[in-house]
Amino acid sequence: MKIKLPLAITTIILVLMVADYFVKDPLLNPLVRDLTKAILIMTACAVGIGVIRLIKLNVDRITVRKTNRLESAITLIAFAAFVIVGAILGSGHPNYAYMFNTIIVPLDSTMFALSGFYMASAAYRAFRARSEEAFVLLLAGVVVMLGQAPVGEVLWSATPSLSQWIMDVPNTAGVRALIMGIAIGMLSLTIRMITGHEKGYLASGE
Amino acid sequence: MQQTPCGLIYQLFTVCVGDDLLEIAKGTLSCLVLLAACSILMIIMLYAARKGRVPKIRKIPAVDAIDEAIGRATEMGRPVHYSTGTGDFYGYDAMVTIAGISVLGYVAKKIAQYNTPLIVTFMSPEVEPVVADVVKQAYLAAGRPDAFKPDMIRFISQRQFAYATGVIGILNREKVAANVMIGHFMGEAMIIAEAGYMAGAVQIGGTANTIQLPFFVAACDYTLISEEVYAAGAYLSKDPLQLGAVAGQDWARLVGVVLIGIGTILATLGVTWVADILKL
Numbered sequence: 415m416k417i418k419l420p421l422a423i424t425t426i427i428l429v430l431m432v433a434d435y436f437v438k439d440p441l442l443n444p445l446v447r448d449l450t451k452a453i454l455i456m457t458a459c460a461v462g463i464g465v466i467r468l469i470k471l472n473v474d475r476i477t478v479r480k481t482n483r484l485e486s487a488i489t490l491i492a493f494a495a496f497v498i499v500g501a502i503l504g505s506g507h508p509n510y511a512y513m514f515n516t517i518i519v520p521l522d523s524t525m526f527a528l529s530g531f532y533m534a535s536a537a538y539r540a541f542r543a544r545s546e547e548a549f550v551l552l553l554a555g556v557v558v559m560l561g562q563a564p565v566g567e568v569l570w571s572a573t574p575s576l577s578q579w580i581m582d583v584p585n586t587a588g589v590r591a592l593i594m595g596i597a598i599g600m601l602s603l604t605i606r607m608i609t610g611h612e613k614g615y616l617a618s619g620e
Numbered sequence: 621m622q623q624t625p626c627g628l629i630y631q632l633f634t635v636c637v638g639d640d641l642l643e644i645a646k647g648t649l650s651c652l653v654l655l656a657a658c659s660i661l662m663i664i665m666l667y668a669a670r671k672g673r674v675p676k677i678r679k680i681p682a683v684d685a686i687d688e689a690i691g692r693a694t695e696m697g698r699p700v701h702y703s704t705g706t707g708d709f710y711g712y713d714a715m716v717t718i719a720g721i722s723v724l725g726y727v728a729k730k731i732a733q734y735n736t737p738l739i740v741t742f743m744s745p746e747v748e749p750v751v752a753d754v755v756k757q758a759y760l761a762a763g764r765p766d767a768f769k770p771d772m773i774r775f776i777s778q779r780q781f782a783y784a785t786g787v788i789g790i791l792n793r794e795k796v797a798a799n800v801m802i803g804h805f806m807g808e809a810m811i812i813a814e815a816g817y818m819a820g821a822v823q824i825g826g827t828a829n830t831i832q833l834p835f836f837v838a839a840c841d842y843t844l845i846s847e848e849v850y851a852a853g854a855y856l857s858k859d860p861l862q863l864g865a866v867a868g869q870d871w872a873r874l875v876g877v878v879l880i881g882i883g884t885i886l887a888t889l890g891v892t893w894v895a896d897i898l899k900l
Contacts (some may be wrong), residue, residue: 432655436648453710457746464745464775471771482793518779525781529807532814533835540838589830592846594876596828598658599847600715602869605662606854607718611861614722614853615750 421610428608469493492517554580650898658875662868669864677866682824682842683852686723689798689822690730698797699737701790702727703812704751705827706780707804708744715850716828717747720803721754722853727800728758732767739790741774742803743783748775784808788815795819801836802826802849813839826852847873 427449433439434446472486499510541552560566561577606612669675693700702724707717724740731738740751752773759768776786788811791799799816801809801824809825809832816823817839825836826844836843844852847869854862883894 436652450710457708457710457744460744460746460748461778464748464778467748467770467773468775471774474771485789518782521785522779522781525784525811526807529810532810532839536810536814536817536835536838592830592833595846595873596830596850598869598872598876599828599850601655601658601872602662602847602865603715603719603850603853605659605666605868606862606865609663609666609861609865611666611859611865612722612853614725614857615718615754 417613417616418610420616421613425608425610428604465493554584658868658872661871661875662865665868665871666861666864669860669867674860675864675867677851677855677863677870680844680848680852680855682826682844682848683723683855685822685824685842686727686800686856687730689800689824690727690734690736692822693797694734694736696797697736698795699739700727700731700798700800701787701794701796701816701821702738702740703787703799703801703803704740704742704747705801705803705805706743706783706808708746709750713804713828716804717744719850719853720826721747721750723800723802723856724751725754725758726853726856728755729762732759732762732764735764735767737794738772739774739794739796740772741776741783741787741790743776743778743780745775745778748773780806780808781811784811787812791815791819791821796821799823801840802844802852805829805832805836807832810835810839816840 430442430446430449434442469490472489475481475486476483476490496510496513499507499513503509537555540548541555542548557573558577558580560569561574561580566573566577603612607615665675690700704717704720704724705713707713707720709717728738728740738755740755742748742751752770755773756765756768759765774786774790777783787808790796791812792815796816796819799812799819799821801812801816803826805812805825805827806829809827809829813823813825813836823840824842824844825840826849827833827836828846828849833843833845837845851866851869854866879894879898883898886892886894
């Protein structure tokens with residue numbers, strides 16, 4: 415029962431969701447919409463659980479394990495500051511917006527900007543021509559990069575169109591093959607779930 | 621409707637299901653037919669496996685490397701980090717998140733057997749109860765329930781780059797020896813994978829996000845590509861029935877390839893009825 419009930423619920427919901435896409439039915443469509451709302455409510459509850467765990471982990475680090483205490487203290491202080499200001503003044507208040515815009519936004523931008531440097535170092539490793547395939551990758555990468563930069567056109571006028579061709583033809587063909595594989599893979603996983611053979615996502619799947 | 625292949629299919633559905641449903645199904649009909657055909661193919665293979673005809677599926681090096689990565693972490697006495705990414709249980713990223721959690725069950729059980737530290741992170745808080753339960757049960761199944769610690773399961777933040785920052789901190793501070801990332805990943809994929817490389821971890825990545833996949837290929841030692849992500853759970857379970865469905869997946873792909881081939885040849889010759897049918 416511990417396995418069969420969640421599997422039965424999964425199967426029923428899956429079939430309803432699939433049917434909702436193909437069939438326009440006055441009874442089915444609102445039912446699926448309501449189910450989607452129920453997911454949002456569950457998500458809100460899950461946020462609460464996640465936050466409790468986060469607080470517990472950091473409090474334990476400060477009081478019991480005594481490791482990374484400074485980082486944990488900063489996390490808890492920042493968390494408390496946002497909760498207190500948000501709860502008292504509301505998330506639309508200018509002070510809350512000020513905190514958000516001066517702390518969260520710059521940190522987010524910094525992290526995103528870092529990805530450029532990470533890309534460069536990863537590309538350096540990936541683009542080393544150690545085999546024929548890696549050489550083709552290197553060549554295609556160089557042409558596409560030159561095609562995106564003004565210097566590419568200066569060096570050879572056909573560079574931008576060659577770069578665009580690589581993106582439009584071989585790249586698109588490869589991506590479409592991946593998407594086809596992903597769609598079929600998703601379907602296979604769904605079939606395994608509906609027939610009750612895929613139980614890895616259930617804790618008692620053993 | 622005229623007597624074209626498309627018209628004949630519509631007429632067939634008119635007879636089978638009536639005018640009302642025909643009108644409703646318009647625009648999604650070809651998709652429904654293909655979905656049904658592929659599903660039937662997979663179910664046939666699944667039940668053929670039940671009758672003893674277990675198919676052989678090709679090796680997936682990235683999945684085989686999971687044991688190697690865990691072994692390395694065990695030898696070094698350092699933790700394994702597992703991330704299910706930024707996905708949740710609704711929307712287009714739900715299936716890949718479930719696929720990631722399926723692999724997590726296997727990883728957690730192996731880790732429990734070897735008594736290696738495990739850290740699991742994810743971005744969406746709704747994933748947390750499921751992940752915690754899967755890991756806990758894996759430790760139970762390995763006969764080491766005492767080794768399970770709730771702080772192995774770490775919700776860091778619901779914000780993408782705050783999550784990435786947290787993971788970078790874990791990879792560096794806790795000197796992670798193996799970093800497995802299977803699930804839905806977005807812009808943080810490159811940041812986490814490269815931080816893992818710099819921390820000296822063996823890295824296995826897998827995602828269905830085609831934009832992020834090249835970053836994993838560039839930064840990780842092994843990558844699960846395309847349908848391999850979804851097949852990984854079945855591959856690791858070694859359950860003949862699940863392997864049957866995976867083999868059905870290959871047959872469905874063959875059908876797709878044949879359709880593309882025929883469609884391309886016919887479209888080149890100026891015959892468009894395959895394309896017309898697929899637009900139904």
